[in-house]
Amino acid sequence: MYVRSHKGWEIPEARVTPEAIALNRRTLLAGAGALTATNAIGLGAAQAAADPTLDLYPAKKNTTYEAGRPVTAMRFNLTYNNFYEFGAHKGIYKDAQRLITRPWEIQIAGEVEKPFTIGIDDLIRKIPLEERIYRHRCVEAWSMTVPWTGFPVRKFIDLAKPLSSAKYIRMETFFNPEVATGQRPSLFQSSLPWPYVEGMTMAEARNDLALFVTGAYGKPLPKQMGAPFRLHLPWKYGFKSIKSIVKIEFTRTRPKSFWEAILPREYGFWANVNPEVRHPRWSQATERVLGTNNRIPTELFNGYGPWVSDLYKDLKDERLWM
Ligand SMILES: Nc1nc2c(c(=O)[nH]1)N[C@H]1C(S)=C(S)[C@@H](COP(=O)(O)O)O[C@H]1N2
Numbered sequence: 422m423y424v425r426s427h428k429g430w431e432i433p434e435a436r437v438t439p440e441a442i443a444l445n446r447r448t449l450l451a452g453a454g455a456l457t458a459t460n461a462i463g464l465g466a467a468q469a470a471a472d473p474t475l476d477l478y479p480a481k482k483n484t485t486y487e488a489g490r491p492v493t494a495m496r497f498n499l500t501y502n503n504f505y506e507f508g509a510h511k512g513i514y515k516d517a518q519r520l521i522t523r524p525w526e527i528q529i530a531g532e533v534e535k536p537f538t539i540g541i542d543d544l545i546r547k548i549p550l551e552e553r554i555y556r557h558r559c560v561e562a563w564s565m566t567v568p569w570t571g572f573p574v575r576k577f578i579d580l581a582k583p584l585s586s587a588k589y590i591r592m593e594t595f596f597n598p599e600v601a602t603g604q605r606p607s608l609f610q611s612s613l614p615w616p617y618v619e620g621m622t623m624a625e626a627r628n629d630l631a632l633f634v635t636g637a638y639g640k641p642l643p644k645q646m647g648a649p650f651r652l653h654l655p656w657k658y659g660f661k662s663i664k665s666i667v668k669i670e671f672t673r674t675r676p677k678s679f680w681e682a683i684l685p686r687e688y689g690f691w692a693n694v695n696p697e698v699r700h701p702r703w704s705q706a707t708e709r710v711l712g713t714n715n716r717i718p719t720e721l722f723n724g725y726g727p728w729v730s731d732l733y734k735d736l737k738d739e740r741l742w743m
């Protein structure tokens with residue numbers, strides 16, 4: 422991802438290409454990074470131990486969707502993250518520990534029978550958790566394979582009881598510039614439209630693949646991965662998979678997402694993975710597999726086409742691939 426400044430002097434990390442960032446990442450891992458990864462695992466373990474839902478892990482495995490790739494070692498995912506609330510670079514995991522994840526409430530609003538607010542621990546105990554291994558494809562052309570724990574969005578919809586007027590779901594991340602330094606106005610970057618917002622259609626949300634995530638690698642979610650509650654839509658570019666959600670709103674109109682608001686020519690509402698449609702500034706044909714030196718071909722819908730392509734068959738005039 423790349424944040425264009427309206428000034429000519431934005432922070433250097435935001436200027437380098439994703440490829441260059443990944444190269445730095447490899448160098449880091451080869452050297453002092455080993456220590457960094459250990460620290461991150463320590464932080465993750467301490468955090469998980471204190472989690473009020475720890476007893477629900479590991480959850481029962483659902484093997485409907487075969488990942489067909491080795492799981493990315495946790496230490497890579499713990500130390501290589503996109504979480505712009507904590508900075509426009511991959512190494513935010515220490516800063517993300519400032520995030521306070523209890524108490525945590527989620528507001529359910531908009532076109533529903535009755536709007537309500539629910540504490541995260543209540544919500545997590547209302548719907549059975551399951552583990553699913555999903556491929557994740559970032560728009561920056563890197564990928565990983567993660568054992569997520571959570572429940573299908575459609576089960577959440579049953580709980581939220583939307584009205585028939587609901588056509589979209591709009592989700593919002595927390596806004597707390599005191600904790601999240603990336604949300605502070607800065608001299609180096611034109612201000613961004615916080616909070617982070619994402620959206621999906623009701624049809625997408627009802628697809629069994631759409632997953633609300635509460636954990637990863639058999640434990641409650643580490644903060645840098647979007648604790649305590651995030652989304653994962655494995656057939657779409659990673660930026661759709663919004664982290665640390667505090668509000669879920671059912672709407673009549675299509676929500677405008679964070680990246681769409683910043684760079685509409687590069688990031689749209691649909692953002693389905695397609696190796697044949699270039700990002701304006703790089704190819705999407707292949708992807709680097711996080712934690713390896715491998716580059717592999719990218720698949721249409723990130724390989725999930727058999728389950729999701731029908732969602733788009735009548736939408737030929739839409740920009741489905743960015
Ligand atoms: N709130 C919020 N959600 C977010 C992002 C973000 O910056 N802020 N980054 C997105 C992007 S671009 C990706 S690739 C994934 C990264 O998830 P991970 O750090 O757990 O791998 O989170 C997505 N969700």
Ligand SMILES: [Mo]
Pocket residue numbers: 422503558559560561658659660
């Ligand atoms: Mo991403």
